[in-house]
Amino acid sequence: MTRLSALEKIQPHWWLKTSAGLILGLTLSYALIGTFAWYGPGGIDAAVKVQFNMWMISPIWLTILTFSYLFKTGLKAIIYLGSANIIAYAIFFFLRWY
Numbered sequence: 001m002t003r004l005s006a007l008e009k010i011q012p013h014w015w016l017k018t019s020a021g022l023i024l025g026l027t028l029s030y031a032l033i034g035t036f037a038w039y040g041p042g043g044i045d046a047a048v049k050v051q052f053n054m055w056m057i058s059p060i061w062l063t064i065l066t067f068s069y070l071f072k073t074g075l076k077a078i079i080y081l082g083s084a085n086i087i088a089y090a091i092f093f094f095l096r097w098y
Contacts, residue, residue, distance in 0.1 A: 016074020018065075024081035025064035029057050031088035039095050 037053045038044050064081070071077035 013074030013077075014069075017068050017071060017077045020071075020074060020077040020081050021065035021068030024078065024085055025061050025068060028064055028081060028085050028088055029060040031085060031092055032060060033057050035088070035092045035095065038092070 033053050033056055036056075037049060040046075040049065042049060068077045068081065071080065
């Protein structure tokens with residue numbers, strides 16, 4: 001069994017990782033659910049999708065929050081989750097014109 005060096009360990013930037021998971025994770029889950037709500041089966045007017053969309057935000061958000069602690073630094077969590085948000089919202093708005 002080998003020991004990890006200090007550079008290989010996951011660094012404990014708890015405040016930044018938590019903030020990134022809470023704020024950027026929530027906005028990312030909104031983008032993912034919004035894309036499904038608008039462009040998924042039945043579109044935005046499907047009656048049965050309303051409750052599904054509402055209840056799926058929490059599990060997606062909490063999954064992103066949980067995995068945000070696996071980033072090596074808090075800054076990387078902010079950069080990667082911010083990039084994921086930009087991509088998700090770009091896809092959402094691109095599909096609007098497609």
